[in-house]
Each structure stands twice: as structure tokens, then as C-alpha cells.
Amino acid sequence: MPLEVNVYYDFRSPYAYFADHRLRRKSFIPPVPVEWRWRPVSIDILLNLQAGRDVWAPYDDPLSAPKRRHLIADVRRCAAFYGAPLRPPQPARPNSVPALCAALLLDQAGTRHDDYRHAIFEALWSGQRDIADRAVLAECLASTDARDVLADAFSTPARDALAAETRRAYEAGIFGVPSFVYEGEVYFGNDRLDMLGWRLGK
DSSP states (O other), X not given: XXXXXXXXXXXXXXXXXXXXXXXXXXXXXXXXXXEEEEEEOOXXXXXXXXXXXXXXOOOOOOOOHHHHHHHHHHHHHHHHHXXXXXXOOSSSSOXXXXXXXHHHHHHHTTOOOHHHHHHHHHHHHTSOOOTTSHXXXXXXXXXXXXXXXXXXXXXXXXXXXXHHHHHHHHHTTOOSSSEEXXXXXXXXXXXXXXXXXXXXXX
């Protein structure tokens, strides 16, 4: 039986993109069979919950100027290191909520959506496409058997479901993305995949 690992992610995280790229390209291979369960959450909601704000409060950048500069440089280095195609997103701070809602709806329907997830990540981080655009979402959903989720992805119930899912993740100890959870242990960040592999092999 494969071991189960939950992966909490937001499409807007470049490090979640790198993790998806590594697992898809098999540049990271765990020492044992693993079932990766990708769970969409909103990084903005996680940050708001940590700060005691309303879940849909306006974004408040938590990074200082030096840390922001480091982040940009680090993302470029990681892209080169992992061989992951990368171009600056357009818009610069994309709205990932509809795409996350669609992923959650697919998950709730029991629909495999690996191809959809890959397509969204690539559209955002390689294709410089607006993943909140209905046409882009429709194109990425074309690989699934549940294309009818498109309309619901922009609905208030879907947003509420995403907020509830993110709150549950936060209450379970998730504070950032990507986070990998195995047997209750949280491994935060794409750079913890190797440590997770070590843990899985014990």
C-alpha cells in the first residue's frame, strides 16, 4: 500500500510550483510508493488567520524589502536549479482563488485533477497567463471529466468552501505552502521534500 502524504498548496506559490514540477518530472523520487494528495488552500487566508484578521481581509504584504528582494532572487535560482521554466507572472500578483476553488470542487467530486493542476501551474509560472480568466480556466479544465465546475468556481459557496478548507488546514498546523504532511508531521517548503523522503524511508 502506498504511504499517504497530504500536500497543501496555492497556485500562487512559486515553491509549490517547483514541488509540482519536481514530482511530475520525477526529479524527486521517494524511497517508497507514495500517494500524493494535493489539497488546495489560500495562502492569503492562512496569513490572515495568523494575523487574527478576517479571512477575506485585503492582502497585507508580510515581507520586508530585503526579504522580498531575497525571495525574488531565490525563486530565480530555484527555477534554474530545478530546470523549471519560469517567467514573471502576469498580473504580478495573480488572483488564484477561482483556480483553487475549481481544484477543490474537483477534489470534492472525487475527480482526479493532476493534469489540471499541472496546467494551472504552467499557465501561471511559465505562460504568463491570468489564471483568474475564465477562458484560461476552461482551457486548463479541458483535461478533466468535470468541466462544468467552471461556473461554480466563481461562486460564493465555492469561496466559502475554500475558506473553510483553509481554516481546517490552519487548525491542523498548516501555516504556509507548500506543506507536506505525513503521519501528522508537517514538512514546510519545497526544500523539505528530501527530508520527507528520508522520513518516508525509515
